[in-house]
Amino acid sequence: VVNYLRMNLASFITGRYLGNTDLGYFSLANTLSSMTVGRISFIVGRVMFPALSKIQDDTERFKNYYLKTIRSISIISFPLLTGLFVLAKPIVLAVYGQKWSMAIIPLQILAVVGLFRSIGSTVGFVLLAKGRSDIEFKWNLFYLVAFLVVLLISVRYGLIALVLGVGLVTVLGIPVIQKIANSLIDLSFREMFVELFPVLMTSLTMGGIVFMIYHYLSPFIPQLTLLIFSILIGAISYLAIMVMWNGQEMKNLWTSLVKTTS
Numbered sequence: 001v002v003n004y005l006r007m008n009l010a011s012f013i014t015g016r017y018l019g020n021t022d023l024g025y026f027s028l029a030n031t032l033s034s035m036t037v038g039r040i041s042f043i044v045g046r047v048m049f050p051a052l053s054k055i056q057d058d059t060e061r062f063k064n065y066y067l068k069t070i071r072s073i074s075i076i077s078f079p080l081l082t083g084l085f086v087l088a089k090p091i092v093l094a095v096y097g098q099k100w101s102m103a104i105i106p107l108q109i110l111a112v113v114g115l116f117r118s119i120g121s122t123v124g125f126v127l128l129a130k131g132r133s134d135i136e137f138k139w140n141l142f143y144l145v146a147f148l149v150v151l152l153i154s155v156r157y158g159l160i161a162l163v164l165g166v167g168l169v170t171v172l173g174i175p176v177i178q179k180i181a182n183s184l185i186d187l188s189f190r191e192m193f194v195e196l197f198p199v200l201m202t203s204l205t206m207g208g209i210v211f212m213i214y215h216y217l218s219p220f221i222p223q224l225t226l227l228i229f230s231i232l233i234g235a236i237s238y239l240a241i242m243v244m245w246n247g248q249e250m251k252n253l254w255t256s257l258v259k260t261t262s
Contacts, residue, residue: 025103033110052129077118078203085111094223106163120174206238
């Protein structure tokens, strides 16, 4: 119940204080940025929770499995969210039209926030697998109150400020609950950083390539055509770099996804 309230609180506050028009912009940006995180969380939850529950008393195995899991998540979510940030403008304009242009900046902000959420969304599985649902409940209750306070303050300054408020609470909150979960499995932020850094740099490199292509070709090519072309170039460049770095891991990830979704 607390989770449900928190997930819908921003939409309620936006509609209540800013009106239906801004609610539409926020909903579009939130939906596009959350699709990646939400779907990955669902797939990971089906595999991760029972696996972690079986090894909950073996801290070293638990930690290693968790590190592999968040790396697998990052391989999918980081490039998608980076691409969403870079291509937010053509996605909104080409797919939804000029009237939705006010959703571009909120979408970019929430795409960046999504990078944190994609990893932070796994914390609940760690706490549940360790039998500490009490920590998750208390944290979500505290987080709900803090979220409400920030939203009520930021909404006074408009939609962009409200979205920044959402981002601020998320970016500051996730490391706190992540630290609590990490303490249960003897995991440090340094170990997480080492695991995720190569994927992050690959995603940023891909984002830079896509940005340059879009920036230089946008005056000459229709938005929809350029969007499709940019996505293809981004996917090819990202996969090429990842395969060069760790082809076997990409193969294992693909096999796991096929088995999970079948």
